[in-house]
């Protein structure tokens with residue numbers, strides 16, 4: 363009885379939401395992808411074997427040139443987006459194609475966290491698992507984009523789809539200022555109707571997870587000033603509380619009054635306090651000097667914050683600012699906020715993409731893909747465009763050990779990810795545009 367109901371419910375769901383079986387041309391793409399999985403893995407090996415730490419401009423350029431060759435093979439116009447010399451980054455590879463209907467932005471990155479000093483770790487495979495620097499984060503994702511486009515081309519479905527492939531060259535260590543290093547990237551996001559990120563897919567608890575949201579990541583610096591004096595004068599009318607008690611009051615109030623909203627976290631990462639304080643937020647490093655018998659003059663606290671939405675970020679910032687303004691006697695305090703990644707909020711548009719992807723996963727013989735808890739993964743380049751377009755991330759391969767020398771990918775997840783991406787783009791491109 364329950365089973366009958368479940369099947370019925372699934373049937374109604376599939377009729378009303380998205381097809382949970384493959385059409386003949388989707389099956390044709392899937393078969394082509396299976397037949398060419400080895401070619402995709404060969405391309406992965408070719409790019410993993412080129413070391414490309416974010417600061418290794420020659421290596422990033424070399425990986426970018428391989429990806430340009432591949433994008434051009436499916437008819438995209440490609441270019442290097444150059445960065446100013448003082449930024450010390452290789453730039454980005456963009457590939458474009460005109461068309462009509464929904465506009466897609468597909469996102470990868472050419473660089474890895476591993477610089478030359480981290481030693482070399484070329485591609486190695488036992489037929490099931492492959493290892494090597496960047497094999498998982500995210501040279502596999504770059505390859506998945508190319509092979510999804512090839513599969514679409516194979517069945518004649520790539521034809522009219524407007525596309526922008528953006529391979530950034532500095533995802534792991536973004537060039538500053540972001541207003542320059544992410545300028546064209548954000549413009550592409552404004553152009554696109556749908557942005558798809560091909561970083562590693564999430565698979566745990568026997569479940570494939572869809573990444574519909576990621577929290578913002580930003581930083582704050584709290585500076586507190588007090589009146590330096592002999593410690594015997596502390597708390598008296600002329601001296602007041604000193605900078606360290608005031609900093610403690612502020613942090614404690616952050617803990618009591620700002621903490622608690624779902625998906626909001628903030629962290630005090632480092633603190634310097636005393637009579638002489640020096641801190642460089644860019645280097646996360648500082649020094650302090652003080653004496654137990656001197657009321658401290660200064661405190662600097664450097665912290666981070668993550669939020670699920672811009673509204674939550676602003677709410678938290680104004681609550682913190684109000685606390686900072688209260689002040690114990692003879693102290694002053696100020697807080698500054700620096701943006702890094704904006705939030706990728708779980709919008710209705712993103713959840714619609716998740717439902718499409720989930721149906722495709724079922725059509726491919728796997729289970730539905732629920733939306734991942736946004737606390738379970740960090741921010742990424744797709745966050746910069748998420749405020750401007752529907753977005754879905756985590757469309758890459760399955761593996762682990764990202765940002766460690768032991769990173770690996772399950773090779774069978776590569777054709778799976780290519781199929782998901784090709785079918786997703788195909789289905790979405792057949793839907794009418796809303797604007």
Ligand SMILES: [Zn+2]
Pocket residue numbers: 475499534764765
């Ligand atoms: Zn990474």
